[in-house]
Structure formats: C-alpha cells, structure tokens
Amino acid sequence: MDNVYILNNLGKGSLKVTITPAQHKTLTHLPKRPPVDLAFTDLTYKVQEGRKSNVKTILKSVSGRLRSGELTAIMGPSGAGKSTLLNILTGYRTSGMEGSITVNGMERNLSSFRKLSCYIMQDNQLHGNLSVEEAMSVATALKLPSATTTAAKEEVIQEILETLGLSEHHKTMTSNLSGGQKKRLSIALELVNNPPIMFFDEPTSGLDSSSCFQCISLLKTLARGGRTIICTIHQPSARLFEMFDHLYTLADGQCVYQGSTGRLVEWLGSEGLQCPAYHNPASFIIEVSCGEYGDNTGKLVRAINNGKNDIRNGMPFPEVTIPPYNNKEAMEESLKKQWNKNDLSQVQEKFKEATNGTNGNGNLQNGILQYAASEIAKGDPLVVQMDTEKQDNVEMALLGGEGSPKRYATSELTQFWVVLKRTLLFSRRDWTLMYLRLFAHILVGFLIGALYYNIGNDGSKVLSNLGFLFFNMLFLMYTSMTITILSFPLEMPVLVKEHFNRWYSLRSYYMAITVSDIPFQAIFCVIYVVIVYLLTSQPAEWFRFAMFLISCLLISFVAQSVGLVVGAAMNVQNGVFLAPVMSVPFLLFSGFFVSFNAIPVYLRWITYLSYIRYGFEGTALATYSFNRKKLDCHQTYCHFKNPVTTLEELDMEDADITLDIAALCLIFLVLRISAFLFLRWKLKSTR
Numbered sequence: 001m002d003n004v005y006i007l008n009n010l011g012k013g014s015l016k017v018t019i020t021p022a023q024h025k026t027l028t029h030l031p032k033r034p035p036v037d038l039a040f041t042d043l044t045y046k047v048q049e050g051r052k053s054n055v056k057t058i059l060k061s062v063s064g065r066l067r068s069g070e071l072t073a074i075m076g077p078s079g080a081g082k083s084t085l086l087n088i089l090t091g092y093r094t095s096g097m098e099g100s101i102t103v104n105g106m107e108r109n110l111s112s113f114r115k116l117s118c119y120i121m122q123d124n125q126l127h128g129n130l131s132v133e134e135a136m137s138v139a140t141a142l143k144l145p146s147a148t149t150t151a152a153k154e155e156v157i158q159e160i161l162e163t164l165g166l167s168e169h170h171k172t173m174t175s176n177l178s179g180g181q182k183k184r185l186s187i188a189l190e191l192v193n194n195p196p197i198m199f200f201d202e203p204t205s206g207l208d209s210s211s212c213f214q215c216i217s218l219l220k221t222l223a224r225g226g227r228t229i230i231c232t233i234h235q236p237s238a239r240l241f242e243m244f245d246h247l248y249t250l251a252d253g254q255c256v257y258q259g260s261t262g263r264l265v266e267w268l269g270s271e272g273l274q275c276p277a278y279h280n281p282a283s284f285i286i287e288v289s290c291g292e293y294g295d296n297t298g299k300l301v302r303a304i305n306n307g308k309n310d311i312r313n314g315m316p317f318p319e320v321t322i323p324p325y326n327n328k329e330a331m332e333e334s335l336k337k338q339w340n341k342n343d344l345s346q347v348q349e350k351f352k353e354a355t356n357g358t359n360g361n362g363n364l365q366n367g368i369l370q371y372a373a374s375e376i377a378k379g380d381p382l383v384v385q386m387d388t389e390k391q392d393n394v395e396m397a398l399l400g401g402e403g404s405p406k407r408y409a410t411s412e413l414t415q416f417w418v419v420l421k422r423t424l425l426f427s428r429r430d431w432t433l434m435y436l437r438l439f440a441h442i443l444v445g446f447l448i449g450a451l452y453y454n455i456g457n458d459g460s461k462v463l464s465n466l467g468f469l470f471f472n473m474l475f476l477m478y479t480s481m482t483i484t485i486l487s488f489p490l491e492m493p494v495l496v497k498e499h500f501n502r503w504y505s506l507r508s509y510y511m512a513i514t515v516s517d518i519p520f521q522a523i524f525c526v527i528y529v530v531i532v533y534l535l536t537s538q539p540a541e542w543f544r545f546a547m548f549l550i551s552c553l554l555i556s557f558v559a560q561s562v563g564l565v566v567g568a569a570m571n572v573q574n575g576v577f578l579a580p581v582m583s584v585p586f587l588l589f590s591g592f593f594v595s596f597n598a599i600p601v602y603l604r605w606i607t608y609l610s611y612i613r614y615g616f617e618g619t620a621l622a623t624y625s626f627n628r629k630k631l632d633c634h635q636t637y638c639h640f641k642n643p644v645t646t647l648e649e650l651d652m653e654d655a656d657i658t659l660d661i662a663a664l665c666l667i668f669l670v671l672r673i674s675a676f677l678f679l680r681w682k683l684k685s686t687r
C-alpha cells in the first residue's frame with residue numbers, strides 16, 4: 001500500500017510525497033519509546049590490584065556526550081579502557097566508579113535506565129537449542145507486557161525478522177546460524193521492546209568485511225530511528241569508519257577525540273598531526289593514541305578537555321542542570337520539551353521506515369530523508385504526519401522515582417512459566433541431558449540387576465545386598481550431580497545477559513530451572529529403582545518399595561542440588577574436580593564403611609551432614625526394618641538370617657525412617673537456597 005506524507009512547510013505551501021515501499025519492512029509495531037541522550041562527566045574508574053594499597057586507575061576523569069539518532073563508536077588502542085567505559089555506561093559495572101552520568105539532562109537512575117537500554121555482548125549469548133522463531137517468541141513473551149495479544153507479538157516478530165533479514169531463517173536452529181546472523185538475532189531479540197539506547201561490545205568481531213558492513217549498516221539504521229547506538233570497535237576499515245556519526249576515542253583511559261568522524265582528520269591536522277594521504281583515519285587516530293607519532297596524548301586530551309569540549313564548536317558542552325521539579329506534570333512537561341528537540345530523529349525514523357525500511361543496506365541518505373532533515377536544520381517549522389502517540393507516551397521511566405513503572409515487563413509468574421517452558425524444550429532437545437541419561441539409568445539398572453540377581457531374600461548374601469544398597473546411593477548421587485555441574489555453568493553467560501537486560505528476575509529463573517529438571521530426574525530414578533528392585537528380589541511389599549523409592553528420589557534431588565550449588569559457584573573444570581572430592585567424607589560417614597558407634601565421637605557430627613547416610617539408612621530400613629520376616633537360608637548357618645541382626649550390625653536398630661526423610665528434605669531446601677544465594681553472588685561478582 002502507498003504511504004502519503006504531507007510535508008507542510010509553513011509559508012511555502014505543502015508538499016505531498018508518495019512512497020511505495022518495496023516490501024513490508026517497517027518497525028511500526030514496536031512499542032514507542034522516547035529518544036535518550038547520555039552524558040557523562042569526570043568519570044573515573046579505579047580497581048584494586050593485589051594488595052589493597054595498589055590502586056589502578058583505568059578511566060581518568062573522562063567526559064562525553066552520546067546523542068540520540070547517532071551511531072557512536074568508542075575506539076582506542078587495546079587496553080585503553082573501551083570495554084570498561086562501555087560497561088560503566090551500560091550500568092553493568094557500578095562499583096569503583098566516580099563521576100556523574102546523566103540521561104536527558106537528569107542524573108541517571110540505574111534501575112530506570114536499564115529498562116531503556118540493552119547491552120549486546122561480544123559473544124552473542126544465545127541458546128543453541130532454540131530456532132530463531134522460538135527465541136523470538138521467548139523474547140516477546142518476556143519483554144512485551146502480558147496484555148499484548150499473541151497476534152500483536154507475532155506481528156512484532158515478523159517485522160523484526162524481516163527488517164533484520166532473518167525471516168528466511170526463522171526455522172533454523174540458533175546454533176546453525178552464521179556469525180553475522182547470530183549477531184543480527186542478538187539484536188533482534190533486544191529490539192523487541194524497542195530500547196532507545198543500545199550498547200554493543202565489538203559488534204563486528206569475528207565477521208567478514210561484508211558482514212561487518214551489513215552489521216554497521218543495521219546499527220546506523222537503528223540510530224536513524226532516533227535510538228542512541230553506542231559500540232566499541234577495533235580499528236574499522238575506512239568504509240566502515242565513515243558510517244559512524246560520532247567517534248569517541250580513548251588513549252590510556254583519557255579522551256583524545258570526541259566529535260564527528262568527518263572532522264577527525266581536519267581536527268588532528270589543526271593539532272599538528274597530518275593524516276597521510278590515502279591513510280585510514282581510524283588507523284591514524286589509533287596510531288597517534290599508541291604514540292607512534294610521538295607523545296601527543298597529553299596535548300590531545302588538553303585540546304578536547306578530556307571529553308568536556310564539543311569538537312563541533314570547540315567549546316565546552318553546556319552545563320547539565322537538573323531543574324527542581326515540584327510535581328509530576330512539571331517533569332513530564334520538561335521531558336516533552338526534550339522530546340521535541342529530537343524531532344529530527346523522529347522525522348528520520350518515519351521516512352526511513354516508510355521508504356527503504358531498516359533492511360541493513362545502508363541506503364539511508366535518500367532524498368526525502370535529506371529534504372526533511374535539511375528543512376528542520378534550517379529551522380523552518382515542518383509538520384509531518386506522525387504518531388502523535390509518541391509524544392503523549394513520554395516514558396516516565398526516564399524520570400526514575402515514583403512514576404517509574406514495574407521492573408520487568410511481565411509478572412514473575414509469567415516469567416517463571418516462559419522460562420520453564422523454554423527449559424523443558426531444551427531438555428527435550430538435549431541429547432546428553434535426556435537420552436544419554438535415560439540410557440545410562442536403564443543400562444546400569446540391568447547391569448546391577450544381573451550382578452545382584454535374586455539376592456534380596458537370601459540370608460547368606462546380606463552383606464552383598466548392603467553393597468547393592470550403597471551402590472544405589474553412589475550411582476544416583478553421581479549421575480544427578482555431574483550432569484548439573486556440567487550443564488549449568490554453560491547457561492551462565494545467557495543468564496547474565498538476559499537478567500541484565502531485564503528479561504526476568506533471578507527468582508523466576510531459578511524457580512523455573514529448579515522445577516524443570518525434577519520430573520525428568522524423578523522418571524529416571526523410578527525406572528532405575530523399579531528395574532533393580534525387581535531383579536534383586538527385594539521384599540515385595542508396596543510400603544517397603546515406596547520408602548525405598550522415596551529415599552532414592554530424595555538422594556538424587558539432593559545430589560542435583562549439590563551440583564547446582566557447585567555449578568553456580570564455580571566453573572566446570574573446578575566443579576568436576578571439587579564436587580566428587582567434597583563428596584568423599586559424606587560417603588565415608590554414610591554408615592556403610594564404618595558403623596555409627598565405631599566412628600570417633602569428635603567426627604560423628606559429619607554423619608549428621610552426610611546426606612548419603614540418610615539415604616542409605618532409609619533404604620536399609622525399608623529393606624530390613626518394620627518386622628521383616630526371617631530371610632531364606634540355603635546354607636548351614638546364615639548370620640544375618642534375622643533382619644534385626646543386620647540392623648544391629650549397622651547400628652540402625654533405633655533409627656527412624658521419618659527422620660531420614662525429614663533430614664533429606666531439610667538438606668534439599670538448604671542446598672537450593674544456598675544455590676540461589678551463590679547464583680545471586682555470581683551474577684554480581686561477574687560484574
């Protein structure tokens with residue numbers, strides 16, 4: 001359908017422009033968000049190294065302005081502090097920082113800011129087991145308000161995928177996408193709620209030159225839509241460099257250039273640094289920053305006043321003042337004024353999306369866009385038929401404080417449900433997690449059944465039967481513990497990204513992963529126990545079987561929780577070594593190797609912590625307690641013919657299975673809470 005726009009250039013009549021989009025490539029269905037300008041003043045970042053007195057200053061009182069509608073590159077030599085600056089601006093790193101960061105002239109409220117921004121990290125943290133479409137569905141389910149209809153969500157997904165050139169690949173599994181496609185998917189996922197500020201850490205790393213160009217074109221397109229796009233980049237090619245609107249260059253933690261990319265060479269020339277002909281300006285500024293043309297850093301830092309000066313007019317930026325607002329209306333009014341300042345970007349967005357869409361081809365400087373922009377630049381009032389809704393929908397989140405809406409777009413229950421469904425889908429698709437585990441339980445079940453075949457009621461084989469009971473504990477413990485230690489740390493980077501970008505709360509995520517694996521673990525455990533119980537001819541009484549099964553189930557749940565604690569607290573290498581080593585004392589004090597009374601008094605407390613002891617005791621009581629009849633004996637003398645003798649030998653004659661079950665439940669709860677606390681600590685400490 002043709003779009004008709006009236007450019008009512010007052011005093012000069014009106015101009016009618018008819019635009020026929022080549023294909024449906026608009027982002028009209030995204031939620032409307034306000035444009036955001038970000039400024040930072042005298043930003044200093046220090047870290048402590050080694051001894052407490054050894055403080056390293058990474059950012060040295062840098063200042064800068066990052067405007068909406070512009071694509072900003074943060075450049076500098078390796079180790080200059082680019083990632084550190086980006087991490088501070090995103091709010092990813094908060095401790096050790098001094099200075100002020102303002103958003104549209106007001107002191108940044110980190111909580112509100114994080115709702116307006118997204119951070120796309122270098123290694124596209126994506127779940128490989130989801131298709132593009134499924135990943136997008138999860139993003140819309142979590143990032144758009146629950147009130148959004150399914151049809152509207154579908155439309156958002158459709159639009160974004162078409163715009164980013166991913167619609168052809170909507171059924172492709174994320175793990176099979178190319179590097180460039182993965183990058184685009186990472187952007188697509190965050191674009192769902194249309195954040196006005198987007199941060200990218202090295203968006204072009206690992207991409208070939210054509211994909212780099214496409215990626216930067218896409219970022220430029222997003223910037224032209226009124227968004228503030230900031231990315232760190234390593235020495236781009238001259239072609240890529242030209243595409244950036246704004247360049248912020250760091251050298252040794254200080255700002256050596258801030259301004260348009262187009263004026264870089266001219267400005268450096270005015271400082272006595274002539275860029276050789278046919279030399280890439282991006283390479284030149286890096287070389288200058290590295291000191292290849294002498295020590296110019298101090299001179300450049302002074303000339304630019306460490307980022308306080310605007311290269312456009314060589315003057316310091318106007319002071320940021322925060323007006324004293326008396327009421328909410330005054331704040332809204334002020335924000336609307338700021339909004340109106342960004343009319344240019346709104347016009348650009350409208351024209352861009354109506355004409356060529358955001359298809360990443362970089363062809364943005366079309367005639368209409370230039371016309372509209374130049375008219376505004378001249379100061380002539382220009383009325384464009386636009387979404388008036390945008391102006392009314394000033395985001396109170398910018399203001400922070402009382403008017404600030406909820407922390408997440410959806411309720412914790414919705415987050416729990418969406419993450420649970422996603423985790424169940426992963427489990428179904430994860431070969432190791434599902435089929436290999438099932439196979440192992442069945443195989444080992446039959447192996448043990450064959451080894452201890454029919455010994456359950458044989459008075460001469462009670463010691464072997466106790467060995468069987470202990471082996472059950474060992475097997476169930478290791479299988480459920482190691483799978484969690486191996487799989488959970490792999491989830492961490494995605495969790496860090498999604499949690500930081502406000503997809504869900506840690507609580508909802510944790511509840512979902514806690515619940516998701518329990519049914520599978522339970523099914524595997526039941527299959528194993530049924531096989532071994534029948535093959536080894538344990539007492540054929542339902543209540544004994546139930547107690548035996550409950551003890552085994554609880555052991556596998558507890559061991560899984562141990563795996564979660566270890567997986568949350570450390571990486572795979574350490575976890576795989578430490579968890580089995582840490583389990584050794586619990587195995588030794590389980591009551592199988594040494595009976596309780598034989599353990600030295602000062603070491604007995606360990607048995608109370610040994611979950612293996614409770615599990616082993618539970619299965620032993622289920623087998624030999626509750627007035628079990630004497631066992632069969634096919635030899636002249638069977639010492640353990642009477643089950644009471646076995647219990648006496650194990651010091652379990654007074655033991656109570658209810659206490660064992662209660663202790664296992666308590667340990668389970670304590671471990672699950674500890675795993676949550678470790679996870680929370682880990683999320684904070686990685687930042």
Ligand SMILES: Nc1ncnc2c1ncn2[C@@H]1O[C@H](COP(=O)(O)OP(=O)(O)OP(=O)(O)O)[C@@H](O)[C@H]1O
Nearest residue numbers: 047049056058076077078079080081082083084085
């Ligand atoms: N936690 C830390 N402890 C000690 N030094 C740190 C810490 N974090 C960063 N640094 C140092 O700060 C400097 C800047 O690091 P940063 O990662 O920001 O550099 P960069 O410009 O992004 O480099 P690159 O382009 O190589 O990624 C480096 O010298 C780095 O070693």
